[in-house]
Amino acid sequence: MVIWDEFIHSIEGIFRTSGFATNDWRNYVMIVISGILIYLAIKKQFEPLLLLPIAFGMLLVNLYPAIMAAPQTTLQLVSDYQAAHGGATANYAIVTMGNQQYYQIPQVGGLFYYLYQGVKLGIYPPLIFLGIGAMTDFGPLIANPKSFLLGAAAQLGIFTTFIGAVFLGFTGKQAGAIGIIGGADGPTAIFVTSKLAPELLGPIAVAAYSYMALVPIIQPPIMKALTTKKERSIVMEQLRPVSKLERILFPIIVTVIVSLILPDACPLVGMLMLGNLFRESGVVGRISNTAQNELMNIITIFLGVTVGATATGSVFLSLKTIQIIILGLLAFSFGTAGGVLFGKLMCWASHGKVNPLIGSAGVSAVPMAARVSQKVGQEENPGNFLLMHAMGPNVSGVIGSAVAAGVLISILG
Incomplete structure (x- = not known):
């Protein structure tokens, strides 16, 4: 009888400490949402390299909240x-x-608490930018410097959404963090949010990466609505060759200029350009390959699962989160529209030599946005090849979003 009582007591103890007894209904809703994101990452291949670890981090923290517990x-x-x-x-x-x-x-904290310090301290996003720089060819941007203007115009979504977020009652810092979603750059959104509004990191990160993944769905209707068939059919002239010296000097010059004018953008832009210098110098092949592959992959895993682990039911399922999701969509849409409209202006100024579709690539979802420009252009003219032309605004958008991040941090931080 005593043994039976001890057995029942042990079973009750296991149940009291289990997720069935400690989790509330919001955790289970988040488990369902994480399942949907896993489906989109695997079945639909929507930005799977980041969406999959984010979704699984979300799953783990809602099954076992202590995995993000701070040390006590x-x-x-x-x-x-x-x-x-x-x-x-x-x-x-x-x-x-x-x-x-x-x-x-x-007492020891949860595993993800320690991994999350790389997000909290602003370590992971610059390292991601290091890898992006090592993988990026800035040749199209160097060959056509006017692409910088398209990348800048596509940041329209950041600042218009900032105004909208303030109007809805968010603080200035929170509005700045929400607005950066319009840059369509996940690491930048995480970097800015960790500095300005860490309490919103989960919803903003999920929104940023979700919209990055949905680029092929969100952008084409906006692009087609703002352009004519004739404009979408424009064939652009081939870009000039770019010398090795230009490729080496470019990251150095950009780093110096941006760091002197806007020091708060230096961590992101500096690491982006360091990675690119690794690539273009041709003398550090092993380091360049490591930045592109092993380092990038490791940081992507740590960043994804820990960002996902911030999306607990109690934090994520709120009116603020719904507002952030809506504002994020508006930010991304305004960014796309800003790039296309400025592309139309350049088309008019150049007497029909610039296809406005490349302006949509000014958001920094590299290289997906450039591929969407190519796809929409070829639907109108199968002989049209816009990819390399769109890569100019696309990579300038990466720089533009980092600069916008620096502006927001310097003003609001």
């Missing part, structure tokens, strides 16, 4: 500790409460 301290009477350890003393901090002395014994 427990109190134990000094006399009890010494009695249990043969009179030995410990090198713990001592606090006195009443007439008793207690050891402050530190």
Whole structure:
């Protein structure tokens, strides 16, 4: 009978500590949402390299919230500790409460808490930019410097959404973090949010990467609505060759100019250009390959699962999150529209030599946005090849979003 009672007591203890007893309904909703994101990542291949770890991090934290728990301290009477350890003393901090002395014994936090410090301290996003720089060919941008203007115009979504977020009652810092979604650059969104509004990191990161993944769905209707068939059919002239010297000088010059004018953008732009210098110098092949592959992959895993782990049910399922999702869509749409409209202006100024579709690539979803420009252009003219022309605004959008991040941090931080 005693054995049976102990067995029942053990079963009750297991149940009390299980997720069935400790989780609330919001955790289960988030588990369903994580399943949907996993489906989109695997079946639809929507930005799977980041959406899959984000979704699984979301799944884990809603099944086992303690995986993101911060380290705590427990109190134990000094006399009890010494009695249990043969009179030995410990090198713990001592606090006195009443007439008793207690050891402050530190407890280990959850696994993701420690991995998350790379997000919280702003370490992962610059390392991601290092890898992006090592993989990026800035040749189309160097060959056609006017592409910078298209990349800048596509940042329209950031600042219009900032105004909308303030109007809805978000603080200035929160509005800045929400607005950066319009840059369609996940690492930049995470970097800015970790600096300005870390409490919104989960919803903003999920929104940013979700919209990046949905580029092929969101952008074409906007592009077609703002352009005519004749404009979409424009065939652009072939870009000039870019010399090795230009490719080497470009990252150095950009780093110097941006860092002097806007120091807060230096961590992102500097690491982006360092990675590109690794690529273009031709003398550090092993380092360049590591930045592109091993380092990039490791940081992507850590970044994805820990960002996903911030999306707990209690944080994610709120009116603010719904507003962020809607504002993020508007930010991305306005960014796409800003690039296309400026492309139309350049088309008019150049007497029909610029296809406005390449302006949509000014958002920094590299290289998906450029591929969408190519796809929409070929639907109107099968002989039209816009990919390399669109890569100019696309990579300038990466720089533009990093610069916009620096502006927001310097003003609001």
